[in-house]
Amino acid sequence: MAATLQRIKWAFGLAVTGLVTTLSGAIQAADIQSVRVWRAPDNTRLVFDLSGPVQHTVFTLSAPERVVIDVPASSFKATVNQLELKGTPIQSVRAAMNTPTDLRVVLDLSAGVNAKSFTLAPNAQYGHRLVIDLFDQPAGATSNVATAAATASTPVPTPPPAAPAQPLSTPSVPGKLTPLPTRGSRDVIIAIDAGHGGEDPGALGPNGLREKHVVLSIAKELQRQLTAQRGIRAELTRTGDYFIPLRKRTEIARAKGADMFVSIHADAALRKEAYGASVFALSGSGATSETARWLADKENQSDMIGGVGGVSLDDHDKMLRGVLLDLSMTASMSSSLDVGQKVLNNMGRITRLHKRRVEQAGFMVLKSPDIPSILVETGFISNPGESARLATKAHQQALARAVTAGLKEYFHQSPPVGTYLAGQKDSGKLPQGPRQHVVSRGDTLAVIATRYQVPLHNLRRANNLSTDVIKVGQTLNIPVN
Ligand SMILES: [Zn+2]
Structure with missing residues (x-):
């Protein structure tokens, strides 16, 4: 959303104002009770836990670089000296009353950032939150603010000097494809997506076991095993304990030129006895609505659809675009069901299965029209026995071996054009089951x-x-x- 807003601003030739206010109801007194920080490879997320909803204003100042967060009718009750700021651009967090009632929080920075902010309503785990995302900038750039909810009716105080808009260091723009060679011997690229992360722990198991940790361990093991295969390279969408929005996960995969997307999860159910692994592919209705979305989205129409041999949707009239996109989506779904069943069959050799057939659902991360995608539920973290096994290195390795075997079977049968594996298959060097x-x-x-x-x-x-x-x-x- 922020990226879209930023592009809209560029499209209309507007300078970034450097100041935006988010309104979330009438002013009422609230406390900032605690602060949490998450570092991702290209951004830092600060989460302020609040006693109630707040209004806020965020802007940046240069020389020295600072982010200023004004929160009217609020006070600061959090302790910040324990915050893990290593690896982040934040050098210190200061808070003071700007007026007798209005709180000002200042982040002292070692480098310029693009700041983005939004508020979150309470959920099962947390209360009201104010989220500040600081996106790293290329060296030499100056800070600016790109906020999700700009409110035109808000009186805008004199903004600090606005710098020219800088693109995010990793723009979350869909469809930035890595050009793939049409011939040659490139590696098959598999994007592995460890579900959840950061303030989203996923499912909770007995003994404090969290899905986000288990699935990251399995994802890293899977990456190691896949990359050990000649002709295959695996890339992680998430490499640590931080949150990535669902759409961003598929965008990362596309930016890495992925031939396949594999999301790793662990299940939870109210019934503690529920057990077994399952594999999901996109459902037909999920595919239909996503095809419509891609067609409706002007941005996507200029994207390359890699799955049908690098067809640019740009060149074609609306009806043909629809047909091409539909073909690509159908081919991706068919491949997803195929690879999903191979993965499931292999998992069935090392763990109990929840369902013997690939299930279909409208999961957001499965919706790439051009990349076959599966979601692997490795087992029920809510089942005490299965949860204990999921936590062991041995079982994580066995799961990764099974997924690797399924993916290998698939890519030996259907290697993408231009890959080393396609060359091996053409010269009859791959075993064909x-x-x-x-x-x-x-x-x-x-x-x-x-x-x-x-x-x-x-x-x-x-x-x-x-x-x-x-x-x-x-x-x-x-x-x-
Ligand atoms: Zn999950």
């Missing part, structure tokens, strides 16, 4: 035959089909040529 295809929305027998490069009549014969009618979810054997 029996191939199967799970029918997804939009598939026809003819499309499947073309995709696997097998004659249609061979495909019919291999599956004892008397007609070409196939059902979504049906598993077809793909004959060897």
